[in-house]
Amino acid sequence: MQINLSHPLIMENMPLKKFNCYRVGGNTRYLAVPTTNQELSDLLIYIKNSGIKYDIISAGTNTIVSDKDYNGVIILLSRLNNYILKNDNSIKVGAGVKLNDLINYSIESSLAGLEVLAGIPGLVGGAAIMNAGAYGVEFKDFVVSLDVVDNKGLLINMSNNDIGFTYRHAKNLEDKIVVSAEVQLLKSDKLELSKKRSDILKIRAEKQPLDKPSCGSVFKRPKDGYAGDLIERTGLKGYRHKSVMVSDKHSNFIIGCEKDIKSDDLYYLINYIIDEVNKKFSVVLEPEVKFIGFE
Numbered sequence: 001m002q003i004n005l006s007h008p009l010i011m012e013n014m015p016l017k018k019f020n021c022y023r024v025g026g027n028t029r030y031l032a033v034p035t036t037n038q039e040l041s042d043l044l045i046y047i048k049n050s051g052i053k054y055d056i057i058s059a060g061t062n063t064i065v066s067d068k069d070y071n072g073v074i075i076l077l078s079r080l081n082n083y084i085l086k087n088d089n090s091i092k093v094g095a096g097v098k099l100n101d102l103i104n105y106s107i108e109s110s111l112a113g114l115e116v117l118a119g120i121p122g123l124v125g126g127a128a129i130m131n132a133g134a135y136g137v138e139f140k141d142f143v144v145s146l147d148v149v150d151n152k153g154l155l156i157n158m159s160n161n162d163i164g165f166t167y168r169h170a171k172n173l174e175d176k177i178v179v180s181a182e183v184q185l186l187k188s189d190k191l192e193l194s195k196k197r198s199d200i201l202k203i204r205a206e207k208q209p210l211d212k213p214s215c216g217s218v219f220k221r222p223k224d225g226y227a228g229d230l231i232e233r234t235g236l237k238g239y240r241h242k243s244v245m246v247s248d249k250h251s252n253f254i255i256g257c258e259k260d261i262k263s264d265d266l267y268y269l270i271n272y273i274i275d276e277v278n279k280k281f282s283v284v285l286e287p288e289v290k291f292i293g294f295e
């Protein structure tokens, strides 16, 4: 079905490679980059009324985009609500702010908690939806509430308990777009927090292949054990498929090993790992990474 859109915020035929961690993806028929809640809400209503499909990308650090052209609208959130507002120990932050900018800001403000998440790339909206976490700490631990735009374009405030946060997921946000978050932190010592951030970044650099394109951990932690351990014990550490391979530094990372990464290579390798680990351990690994355009 050919649907033609005409809206001031919508651009036509834009490449998606720039908007995801592996630099993969074809062109999207339409790209929209809202900057305010009102723009996003109007846009959503317009897109819904047109019947065309749409998907969301914030920084794309946990997203694999198909190299096939996308026949719909990609709503890019990297310019949405780029503000940080502090009130005592609480911070209200827009979805389009980089998580690491928020972390640096909180450390500068002598506020503790988020420093453990230092080094997780992506935006605040992505961290909220994914309930990003590391070293026993999750984004949800600090969330008081989120402002979201629902699928009718209405702006609503959801408190932490209403969101249904679980491991790398937020059940009740499935049909919503996060536009800002309010986080509550604890007063602490700036120097101590900076030191903790440096220590965390050092551990990440030691354990993760940060010099190569990746999406971080590809698979969620299974019920028992670790995905990386199962992948390693299946003999797939360092396993290469064309333009991508299982990192030999961290087996739950798939890295690009050619300049031009193909999304089909990523898709194939992810499914190959799922099959091989299942054959050996009867464990079905669940991807943490999200896919756009692979239907």
Ligand SMILES: Cc1cc2nc3c(=O)[nH]c(=O)nc-3n(C[C@H](O)[C@H](O)[C@H](O)COP(=O)(O)OP(=O)(O)OC[C@H]3O[C@@H](n4cnc5c(N)ncnc54)[C@H](O)[C@@H]3O)c2cc1C
Pocket: 021, 055, 056, 057, 058, 059, 060, 061, 062, 063, 077, 095, 119, 120, 121, 122, 123, 124, 125, 126, 127, 128, 129, 130, 131, 132, 133, 134, 176, 177, 178, 179, 208, 210, 214, 215, 216, 217, 290
């Ligand atoms: C080197 C590296 C290390 C990483 N380490 C970690 C780690 O330690 N812990 C961890 O949890 N993750 C890690 N990640 C994964 C990733 O950075 C996080 O999941 C991050 O929070 C994703 O944010 P994003 O803005 O890039 O989201 P995107 O990849 O753009 O989006 C992820 C999903 O959320 C949806 N989405 C994004 N924003 C919104 C919004 N505002 N409203 C509604 N839906 C939205 C998208 O449609 C998509 O389905 C790592 C990634 C890399 C590349």
